[in-house]
Amino acid sequence: MNPGVMTFNVLCLAVPFSVAILLAALGENFNQRAGVFNLGCDGIMCMGAFVGFMLPYFLKAGPMAPYGNLLGLAGALGVGAALGLLFALVTVTFGASQGIAGIGLQMLGWGLSGTLFRHFVGGVTGVEGILAMPIPWLSRIPFLGGVFFNHNPMAYVAFLLVPASWFLLYKTPWGLKVRAVGTHPRAADTMGINVVRTRYQALMLGGAMAGLAGAYLSLAQAKMFSDDLVAGRGFIAVALVYFGRWSPLGILGGALLFSIAQSFQLSMQVWGIKFPYEFAVMLPYVLVIVVLALARKARQLGPTDLGKPYNREMRF
Amino acid sequence: MKTFFKAALTAASIFGLFGGTAKAAPPASKVRIALIVESTVDDKGWCQSMHDAILSVQKKYGPNLVEYSHSEKMKPVDAGSAARQYASKGFDIIICHGAQYNNLVTEMAGVFPNTTFAYGTSANIGPKNVFTYTPYSEETGYLNGIIAGMVTKTNKIGNVGPVDGGDSARYTRGFMMGVKAANPKASVRVAFTGSFGDFVKAGELAQTQLKDGADILTGSAQQAIGALRAVAATPGQVLWVGQDTAQLNIPEGSRVIAAAGYNYAAVVETLIAKRAAGVKGGESLPLQFANGGFNFVFNAKMDPKVLTPAIRKAVEKAKEDLTSGKLKLDWKAIKL
Numbered sequence: 001m002n003p004g005v006m007t008f009n010v011l012c013l014a015v016p017f018s019v020a021i022l023l024a025a026l027g028e029n030f031n032q033r034a035g036v037f038n039l040g041c042d043g044i045m046c047m048g049a050f051v052g053f054m055l056p057y058f059l060k061a062g063p064m065a066p067y068g069n070l071l072g073l074a075g076a077l078g079v080g081a082a083l084g085l086l087f088a089l090v091t092v093t094f095g096a097s098q099g100i101a102g103i104g105l106q107m108l109g110w111g112l113s114g115t116l117f118r119h120f121v122g123g124v125t126g127v128e129g130i131l132a133m134p135i136p137w138l139s140r141i142p143f144l145g146g147v148f149f150n151h152n153p154m155a156y157v158a159f160l161l162v163p164a165s166w167f168l169l170y171k172t173p174w175g176l177k178v179r180a181v182g183t184h185p186r187a188a189d190t191m192g193i194n195v196v197r198t199r200y201q202a203l204m205l206g207g208a209m210a211g212l213a214g215a216y217l218s219l220a221q222a223k224m225f226s227d228d229l230v231a232g233r234g235f236i237a238v239a240l241v242y243f244g245r246w247s248p249l250g251i252l253g254g255a256l257l258f259s260i261a262q263s264f265q266l267s268m269q270v271w272g273i274k275f276p277y278e279f280a281v282m283l284p285y286v287l288v289i290v291v292l293a294l295a296r297k298a299r300q301l302g303p304t305d306l307g308k309p310y311n312r313e314m315r316f
Numbered sequence: 317m318k319t320f321f322k323a324a325l326t327a328a329s330i331f332g333l334f335g336g337t338a339k340a341a342p343p344a345s346k347v348r349i350a351l352i353v354e355s356t357v358d359d360k361g362w363c364q365s366m367h368d369a370i371l372s373v374q375k376k377y378g379p380n381l382v383e384y385s386h387s388e389k390m391k392p393v394d395a396g397s398a399a400r401q402y403a404s405k406g407f408d409i410i411i412c413h414g415a416q417y418n419n420l421v422t423e424m425a426g427v428f429p430n431t432t433f434a435y436g437t438s439a440n441i442g443p444k445n446v447f448t449y450t451p452y453s454e455e456t457g458y459l460n461g462i463i464a465g466m467v468t469k470t471n472k473i474g475n476v477g478p479v480d481g482g483d484s485a486r487y488t489r490g491f492m493m494g495v496k497a498a499n500p501k502a503s504v505r506v507a508f509t510g511s512f513g514d515f516v517k518a519g520e521l522a523q524t525q526l527k528d529g530a531d532i533l534t535g536s537a538q539q540a541i542g543a544l545r546a547v548a549a550t551p552g553q554v555l556w557v558g559q560d561t562a563q564l565n566i567p568e569g570s571r572v573i574a575a576a577g578y579n580y581a582a583v584v585e586t587l588i589a590k591r592a593a594g595v596k597g598g599e600s601l602p603l604q605f606a607n608g609g610f611n612f613v614f615n616a617k618m619d620p621k622v623l624t625p626a627i628r629k630a631v632e633k634a635k636e637d638l639t640s641g642k643l644k645l646d647w648k649a650i651k652l
């Protein structure tokens with residue numbers, strides 16, 4: 001096959017592969033920028049995937065069927081925000097260990113979504129889901145059109161959320177508050193910023209985006225739900241925030257790099273290149289670990305109060 | 317005379333491989349069977365096939381003679397406690413459905429010598445109270461390969477595998493042999509996700525295969541349903557040959573030309589019969605067409621322009637040859 005065509009195919013596939021981790025990582029960035037890291041991102045994605053799937057699944061035979069996907073997305077956003085709120089309650093109000101609470105949330109989301117699915121649906125089944133929507137004119141641009149403008153609408157939304165996140169974080173008063181409570185909450189408190197409320201808002205927003213990421217998997221990517229649908233992608237999203245140095249643009253780069261590696265390793269197998277597949281499937285993960293190790297100084301760019309509960313009555 | 321010879325050979329195979337004795341007879345007393353699986357019993361794949369088989373045996377003999385219980389989502393580290401519970405409660409036969417349970421079963425077999433344990437895919441001859449079972453999946457792969465080879469127009473055929481091991485490895489190689497026999501010009505793009513249960517990754521791999529020009533795909537293990545979903549979501553005449561007959565009965569089944577299925581009922585009945593005869597283990601039970609271990613179903617709703625009489629005839633011929641032993645597949649000779 002022509003190397004140009006091979007490159008084109010790898011890039012075309014990498015874009016939709018990147019959407020779920022990009023959405024979740026952008027949401028996790030808000031959490032971490034506010035000083036809270038949420039390892040439960042994976043569990044929220046599970047619940048988002050479940051709710052996103054369930055609504056169109058149940059509505060498919062009724063008069064609301066045309067709105068099933070939209071309602072599924074809205075439901076996923078809602079359940080994600082609700083779980084973000086729960087996480088905020090546990091970590092911000094009660095001051096629980098963020099790591100342990102995150103693992104608990106991951107297990108809750110994974111277990112609850114699987115249990116509810118078994119109860120309400122039963123076996124593996126699918127929905128029509130959200131179909132690809134090539135953008136007129138733009139999708140016809142040679143090479144770039146196919147790579148960027150021939151995808152699911154959620155992919156466009158995810159990529160538009162990159163500049164939107166950047167704008168929200170760096171160009172709005174609320175974004176300044178988020179960064180302030182993650183960097184120096186006591187100083188922010190002194191300046192009149194409500195640390196608790198800001199962290200709650202950031203966690204709910206992050207949760208909603210993780211829920212949306214899950215819904216992308218069930219509604220746009222797989223068009224089905226199963227217990228193991230998310231398969232640890234939430235943890236990749238958390239790693240991507242470090243990888244991207246807490247910058248939406250950096251996260252986009254990380255998500256694309258991971259997805260290109262994923263697409264490349266799958267393509268490499270399909271092309272019949274003699275390379276042990278056991279190593280090929282590891283490639284994207286190894287790449288993330290290597291880059292994280294090389295970029296250890298990036299930690300200095302992160303929110304300095306990340307992971308620490310804030311209590312205005314206590315001086316550390 | 318030839319037909320009689322084939323029938324006699326088949327009967328002899330069934331007798332020899334599954335012990336024959338009293339296989340069709342109902343159990344003399346109540347048999348308690350437990351199943352432990354790593355996925356779920358409705359996964360439209362590996363675990364469901366064993367679950368359905370036990371249910372069919374239970375239905376055949378009635379719940380008064382066959383009691384059944386199962387545990388799902390059991391990782392090998394968790395499965396030990398479940399197996400111990402079942403054995404302590406007096407279950408007669410405990411089936412741990414997966415080669416990953418090898419060590420667990422071997423350990424439990426020593427602790428509970430009166431319980432019959434079974435696990436597969438494995439050809440190990442285990443302790444005296446452990447049976448193993450091995451689907452000779454190269455046979456079903458071969459039939460699917462014939463279909464794929466005859467149907468493809470691009471001469472590019474995709475295989476979405478979980479890992480290159482166990483019955484997946486046999487299925488993949490049998491599939492390649494079938495394609496080659498039917499259409500030497502076609503190439504099979506073999507790729508693995510590295511996971512049995514990552515549906516999204518299986519879908520991504522299927523998309524990669526389709527992008528590369530494949531027009532017919534196959535896949536094995538429970539993850540294959542993700543690949544089938546990707547096939548179903550692709551416009552145009554992109555088709556699938558399946559390794560589980562449950563795939564025919566879902567909406568995506570409209571893209572499935574045919575599917576093979578494990579008939580584990582034969583294994584379950586053999587376990588019951590062997591135990592009743594005093595044999596608690598120490599044998600490996602193969603699943604083949606010859607002993608009724610597989611079934612193969614064409615999609616009745618498939619367009620006859622796709623599933624032509626010539627394809628049906630070629631598949632039936634190959635199935636007949638496999639059943640009679642005329643066709644033997646040296647799957648180990650195929651190098652990826």
